[in-house]
Amino acid sequence: MHATKQTHDFEPKIVAFVCTWCTYAGADLAGTSRLQYPANVRLVKFPCTGRIDPLFILRAFQKGADGVLVSGCHPGDCHYMAGNFHARRRFAAFRKLLEFIGVNLSRLEFSWVSAAEAGKWVEVVTTLTERVREMGPMPEFKDLELEEQWSGVLSTPEMAATYRSI
Amino acid sequence: MSRIGVFVCHCGENIARTVDVEKVAAAAARLPGVVFATDYKYMCSDPGQNRLKKAVAEHRLDGVVVAACSPRMHEKTFRSAARAAGLNPFLCEMANIREHCSWVHEDRAEATAKASDIVRMMVARTKKDNRLAPISVQVTKRSLVIGGGIAGIQAALDIADAGHQVVLVEREPSLGGHMAMLSETFPTLDCSQCIMTPKMVDVANHPNITLHTYAELETVEGYIGNFQVTVRKKAKSVVEAKCTGCGVCSTKCPQKKIPNSFDRDLGMRPAIYAPFPQAVPNTPVIDREHCTKFISGKCGVCQKVCGPGAIDYDQQDELIVEPVGAIVVATGFELYDIGRKPEGSAIKGYGEYGYGTIPDVIDGLTFERLASASGPTGGKIERPSDGKEPKEVVFIQCVGSRAPQKGISYCSKVCCMYTAKHTVLYKHKVHDGQAYVFFMDARTPGKNYDEFWRRAVEEEEALYLRGMVSRLYQRGDKVVVVGSDVLSGSQVEIEADLVVLATAVQARGGADTLAQKLGISYDKYNFYSEAHAKLKPVECATAGIFLAGACQGPKDIPETVSQASAAAAKVMTLFAKDQMEREPVIARVDERRCAACFACRKVCPYGAVAEKAIRDRQGKLLRTVASVNDGVCGGCGTCQATCPSKSIELDGYTDEQIDAMIEAL
Numbered sequence: 001m002h003a004t005k006q007t008h009d010f011e012p013k014i015v016a017f018v019c020t021w022c023t024y025a026g027a028d029l030a031g032t033s034r035l036q037y038p039a040n041v042r043l044v045k046f047p048c049t050g051r052i053d054p055l056f057i058l059r060a061f062q063k064g065a066d067g068v069l070v071s072g073c074h075p076g077d078c079h080y081m082a083g084n085f086h087a088r089r090r091f092a093a094f095r096k097l098l099e100f101i102g103v104n105l106s107r108l109e110f111s112w113v114s115a116a117e118a119g120k121w122v123e124v125v126t127t128l129t130e131r132v133r134e135m136g137p138m139p140e141f142k143d144l145e146l147e148e149q150w151s152g153v154l155s156t157p158e159m160a161a162t163y164r165s166i
Numbered sequence: 167m168s169r170i171g172v173f174v175c176h177c178g179e180n181i182a183r184t185v186d187v188e189k190v191a192a193a194a195a196r197l198p199g200v201v202f203a204t205d206y207k208y209m210c211s212d213p214g215q216n217r218l219k220k221a222v223a224e225h226r227l228d229g230v231v232v233a234a235c236s237p238r239m240h241e242k243t244f245r246s247a248a249r250a251a252g253l254n255p256f257l258c259e260m261a262n263i264r265e266h267c268s269w270v271h272e273d274r275a276e277a278t279a280k281a282s283d284i285v286r287m288m289v290a291r292t293k294k295d296n297r298l299a300p301i302s303v304q305v306t307k308r309s310l311v312i313g314g315g316i317a318g319i320q321a322a323l324d325i326a327d328a329g330h331q332v333v334l335v336e337r338e339p340s341l342g343g344h345m346a347m348l349s350e351t352f353p354t355l356d357c358s359q360c361i362m363t364p365k366m367v368d369v370a371n372h373p374n375i376t377l378h379t380y381a382e383l384e385t386v387e388g389y390i391g392n393f394q395v396t397v398r399k400k401a402k403s404v405v406e407a408k409c410t411g412c413g414v415c416s417t418k419c420p421q422k423k424i425p426n427s428f429d430r431d432l433g434m435r436p437a438i439y440a441p442f443p444q445a446v447p448n449t450p451v452i453d454r455e456h457c458t459k460f461i462s463g464k465c466g467v468c469q470k471v472c473g474p475g476a477i478d479y480d481q482q483d484e485l486i487v488e489p490v491g492a493i494v495v496a497t498g499f500e501l502y503d504i505g506r507k508p509e510g511s512a513i514k515g516y517g518e519y520g521y522g523t524i525p526d527v528i529d530g531l532t533f534e535r536l537a538s539a540s541g542p543t544g545g546k547i548e549r550p551s552d553g554k555e556p557k558e559v560v561f562i563q564c565v566g567s568r569a570p571q572k573g574i575s576y577c578s579k580v581c582c583m584y585t586a587k588h589t590v591l592y593k594h595k596v597h598d599g600q601a602y603v604f605f606m607d608a609r610t611p612g613k614n615y616d617e618f619w620r621r622a623v624e625e626e627e628a629l630y631l632r633g634m635v636s637r638l639y640q641r642g643d644k645v646v647v648v649g650s651d652v653l654s655g656s657q658v659e660i661e662a663d664l665v666v667l668a669t670a671v672q673a674r675g676g677a678d679t680l681a682q683k684l685g686i687s688y689d690k691y692n693f694y695s696e697a698h699a700k701l702k703p704v705e706c707a708t709a710g711i712f713l714a715g716a717c718q719g720p721k722d723i724p725e726t727v728s729q730a731s732a733a734a735a736k737v738m739t740l741f742a743k744d745q746m747e748r749e750p751v752i753a754r755v756d757e758r759r760c761a762a763c764f765a766c767r768k769v770c771p772y773g774a775v776a777e778k779a780i781r782d783r784q785g786k787l788l789r790t791v792a793s794v795n796d797g798v799c800g801g802c803g804t805c806q807a808t809c810p811s812k813s814i815e816l817d818g819y820t821d822e823q824i825d826a827m828i829e830a831l
Contacts, residue, residue, distance in 0.1 A: 015831065021707065028236045031265025039276040042283055043266060044827050045237075047751060050769070051803025051819055056828060063831045076678075077687045079707060080802030082771040090807070115707075116689075122270075 012066035012132040014041040014125070017056060018113075019049050019084070022073035025115035030122055037122045038129040041069070048072065050083025054094040057108070061141040067107045067132035069124065074112040084112070106131055107138060168199035168293045171227040172285060173218055175209035175234035177264055184268040186278040190233065193282045197289050201225050209234050215247040222251035229253075229292040233261035233285045254297040256750070256818065261288040283831075290830035294822040298750040303797050305391040306491035307741045308333065312383055312680075315343020316723060317496035317715025317730040319365050324734030325494075326374035330741050333488045334369060335397050336379045340445035341366040343498055347428065347531060349538035349545070351723060352587040353618035359444060359540060366446035376488075380451055384485060386683050387773070389800060390710025391491045391746050401481040403452035404438075408476035411448035415468035415477065416440070424456045426542070430532040432550060433542030438468050438477075443540060452477075492710050492737040495694060496730060497680065499716035501529055502566035502574070502670035512690075513573035516565065519638045519667070525551040526645050527638060527665045530584055537591045547595050549664045552643065556599065556663030559592055560647045561585045561628075562635050563605045566670030574670050574691065579720040581668035582609045586619045588666060589628035601628040602660055604635050604649050612722070631658060638665060671720040686711055693719045704732045712736050751801035751818040753794045759813035760791040766805035766814055767792065774798035775805065 018024045024045050030037070046052055049072030057068050070091065078084040091110055099105055109128045113121045172194040176182035187205040195203035202225045208214050209232055221227060230253065232244045237260040245255035263281040271277040307330050311322045314336030322332045340346075346366075348358035369375055384396040419436035426435040428442050435441075437457040440450045458465040459479060469477040504516035515521050526549045528536075539545040549556045563585055567578040582605070589601040608630070610616040622628045635649035644661040651658050673692035674680075681688045686706040687695045694717050697705040704712050712733035715726040740746070753766075757780065767775040778793035792814070794805075803816035812821065 013831065015828070025238065028238060028262075028265040031236070031269035034269055036272060037270055039267075039271045039273065039280045042280075042287065042831060043262075044287075044824065046803065046824075047816070047819055048802040048804065051807050051816060053807040053821070056824055059825065059828050060831065063828050065831060073687075076682060078771075078802075079685075080771050080800050080804070081685050082769075083802040083804045086769050086804045086808070114687075116695075 008133060010133060010136060012040055012129060012137070013064055014067045014069060014129055014132065015060045015065040016041050016043045016069040016071060016125070017046060017049075017052050017060075018043055018070075019072040019079075020045050020047055021079040022077065022115050023071040023113040023121065026113045026117050026121045029115065029118035033118050035118055035122045037125045040129045041125050048078065048080050048083035049087035050078075050080065052087060054090060054097075057094070057098075058141075061103070061107075061138060064142065066135075066138045067109070067128050069109045069111070069128055071111045071113045071121075071124065074114055077114060102140070104135065106135060168229055169201045169225060169227050170197075170199050170229040170231060170289055170292055171218070171221050171225060172197075172200055172203040172231045172233065172289065173209055173214075173221075174203070174205040174263075174285070175214070175232065176205065176207045177234060177268075178208065181234070181264050181268040181281075184271060184274055184277040185263060185281045186274065189278055190263070190281045190285060194231075194233075194285050194289065197286060199293050200289060202227065210240050210243055215243070218244065218247050219251040222248065222253050227253065228257065229295060230258040231261055231285060231288045231292050232258065233263045233281065233288070235264040236260070236262045236266070256298040257292065257295045259288050259292045259295065261285045287827045287830045290826040291823050294820065294826045296817065296820070298817055300747040301750050301752070301796055302745040302747055303391050305741060305744060305746050306393075306489050307331070308488070308490045309492045309494060309737050309741075310335065310393070310395050310488065310490040311494045311496060313343065313496035313498055313715070313717070314338070314341035314369070314377075314379065315496065315498045315715065316345040316362065316365075317498065317717075317726045318343070318494070319369055320727050320730035321494045321496060321714050321734045321737075322369055322375055323365065323372065324731050325737050326372045328734075328738050328741075330374065330738070332372075332375045333395075333397070333490060334375055334377050335381050335383060336377070337382050338441060339380045339402070339439075339449075339451045340441050340447070341369060341377075341379065342442070342445070344531070345723060346442065346444070347430075347538070348534045349541070350587065350591060352583045353612075353614045355587070355590070357539075359538070363444045363446070366444070370446045377447070378486065379447060383680065383683060386493070386685070388798070389772075390748070391740070392797065393490045393493060393710065395488050395490055395493070397486045397488060399484040399486055401454075401483050402449065403454065403477065403479055403481050404449055405476045405478050405481070406447065406449045408474045409449045410474055410476075411440075411450075412473070413440070413448075413450070414471050414473070416450055418467050418471045420465065420467060421456060421458055424453065429535045429542045430529075432532065432535055452479075492712065492740050493684065494712050494714055494730075494733045494737060495680075495684065495686070495706070495717055496714040496733075497674050497677065497717040499671045499720065500674050501531055502672050503529075504565065504667065504669060511573070513566075514571075516572075518636060519565070520640075524638060524640050524645055524665075526556075526663065527667065529667050529669045530581065530588065533588055533666045537588070537595070545595070547592060554663065555596055557596065558660065558662045559599060559601050559664045559666060560635075560645075560660055560662040561588060561601060561603045561666045561668065562647075563603065563668045565667040566672075568606060574672075576691065576720070577609065578668075578671040579609070580671065580722045582607075583612070583615055583619070583722065585666075585668050586610075586622040586628070589622050590626045593626040593628070601626075602647075602662075603628055603630045604633055604647075605630055606632070606634070612724070633658070671716060674717065677717065684708065684711055693717065704729060704736055710740065749801065749818075751816065752796055752799040753801070753803065753805050753814050753816050755792050755794055756813040756815070757791045757793075759811055761811045761813070762790050762792065763810065764792060765808050765810060769804045769808045771802065771804070772798050772800045774800070
């Protein structure tokens with residue numbers, strides 16, 4: 001007998017930037033092991049966490065993500081020897097910047113999930129999804145995105161009214 | 167406008183059970199740029215692939231998305247199908263709706279929605295895909311084998327017999343490894359030396375094998391087909407070319423009180439020594455730490471007595487650079503030592519067994535040396551404390567192994583069998599002796615293994631007691647063994663003359679350092695990880711590096727030899743072609759935009775970025791830009807994320823492709 005499925009008012013959108021060698025393979029293993037986790041996560045595969053430009057994280061928030069996960073090989077296990085070290089340093093600095101511009105850092109998670117750690121993958125995804133669900137949608141960047149697409153300054157009352165009416 | 171085709175696979179029921187595939191295909195058909203979308207039971211089957219090929223031709227597709235399993239499973243399959251249909255294979259992408267969707271979610275509506283999202287993201291990405299051509303690189307048909315035990319020897323001989331050059335590096339002064347230390351081997355009781363030493367000689371005499379003993383790997387650069395390895399050949403203080411191996415130096419050396427590690431410190435050796443009489447090469451080395459000449463500057467006896475004048479006290483370590491195309495790692499194992507472990511270590515020592523302070527408590531390998539005809543006692547079983555022949559010997563299995571509370575959860579695999587062998591060897595040498603074995607389970611899977619174990623119990627009268635030993639302590643000249651026999655439900659106390667511990671097989675000390683040099687991964691016990699537990703047990707995840715023997719996990723000799731030959735076969739497969747194709751995922755520099763800050767060079771783990779001069783027709787230097795060496799680039803893309811002017815792009819993972827995916831969220 002299946003447990004009754006809990007329904008939520010808000011389903012957050014989680015984007016995971018993962019490296020192909022460790023975390024992508026770990027997520028594959030979660031599948032082969034038939035583990036279950038919330039269906040909120042969408043994966044974007046990279047060769048290495050070193051390839052992940054912090055701008056992608058900003059863009060993901062802008063395009064509707066409520067939470068972002070970056071995950072790669074454990075330090076020392078990088079397929080490319082040092083890519084994840086660069087990523088770690090880059091994101092340590094980037095977190096500070098995000099905090100400075102007012103993003104709640106609980107929406108962002110960095111973790112190391114190896115190709116063998118299917119359980120950890122499930123745990124990381126589930127924790128982040130539940131945490132972001134509690135926090136609710138992230139409107140700031142989406143508003144920004146709308147303004148950007150407007151491609152103009154909302155200087156006149158007419159424009160502002162039109163913008164609000166969309 | 168793109169003309170993308172989407173193929174949604176049912177994977178039998180694997181996907182279709184939780185994902186409404188028809189709905190996914192219908193949703194895909196409505197995406198801009200998609201001109202064809204369908205679903206099919208088994209896309210990877212021959213008819214499935216034919217559908218794809220037919221659709222490419224009929225609808226003049228310029229991109230294909232196969233929504234099915236993980237690309238790690240079938241990307242190659244579908245890319246070849248795309249290629250056969252005349253499409254550039256890199257315009258074919260896979261949307262992983264099995265491992266990342268249907269298998270991990272139960273709710274049909276949720277899973278279907280997620281599958282549609284995944285397909286939408288992959289369609290967006292595919293529209294930005296570029297035509298790429300695979301890169302051919304030259305293969306250096308020479309192989310490096312690290313470790314000169316039975317695994318390394320077998321791999322080296324197989325590769326060399328196939329006609330390829332092999333460089334074999336061994337840390338000790340002689341080949342042989344652990345197998346040369348064994349007395350006899352289970353289950354046939356073949357003399358280990360008799361089957362091992364001829365192979366050692368074969369290696370030394372093989373025209374295709376370059377042997378570096380007393381040498382270690384210093385650095386590794388490059389990639390599959392084109393590694394550059396540097397080997398540090400430690401100074402032997404003996405010129406190999408001159409030495410005849412007569413052994414006079416060892417006989418005359420006045421310093422003879424150094425514990426011989428080959429005999430597990432039971433016997434003594436001089437300061438200039440070959441580890442054992444059958445050593446290959448039999449060139450001795452000077453142990454500079456213990457040699458009087460190196461300590462005080464006096465002595466020099468060996469130099470005086472050496473006829474050919476081979477002794478050279480001023481010899482220096484030598485660094486040798488070898489270009490190789492493949493690497494076989496065969497560094498073997500070491501035994502768990504029950505002594506005290508540093509504070510905070512995950513591995514605990516055995517305080518209840520006296521932390522290794524009781525002289526008549528030895529490990530299995532030490533017993534091998536006692537039983538070996540070439541050992542310190544000439545094959546007589548004599549206990550270390552007083553040289554008496556032990557009449558009651560207690561063997562304890564699973565010391566360290568299968569004991570998560572002591573830090574190791576795995577089974578060491580060989581101990582059940584070698585303990586049975588020890589009881590047999592003991593009975594053959596001490597007829598009136600009694601062997602007791604404390605065991606958890608007797609694990610004997612292997613050809614003729616269980617028969618051998620039964621023989622030990624039934625014919626050689628080893629008394630097997632199922633239970634653990636809680637304590638060992640010295641009483642007079644006896645070692646008291648306190649344990650339990652769970653089958654009779656009683657406490658047992660045995661006054662033993664000798665106790666032999668079947669201690670756990672562990673990864674070599676420094677295995678992690680070597681793994682980092684090679685760029686291969688290892689597990690939490692420092693055993694090296696294979697690329698796939700079932701289907702790639704010999705390959706490392708790092709292309710061009712293969713594993714053989716106990717460096718990957720506990721193994722017995724036949725398994726080690728099989729894996730070594732398998733690793734050799736993998737190397738030969740690689741060497742069967744002059745050129746090899748590699749994925750064209752490499753970084754390219756936009757020279758017009760590059761500001762020559764060389765941040766990319768600083769972060770490149772491969773050293774693939776070089777300076778390139780741009781000159782005018784007169785040869786006048788206009789400016790310098792970064793340039794990526796195709797052959798050396800590993801394709802991690804760290805440079806692209808680092809470049810401040812966005813003038814370096816990784817083929818296959820361009821900003822456009824990633825942004826398109828994010829845009830389609």
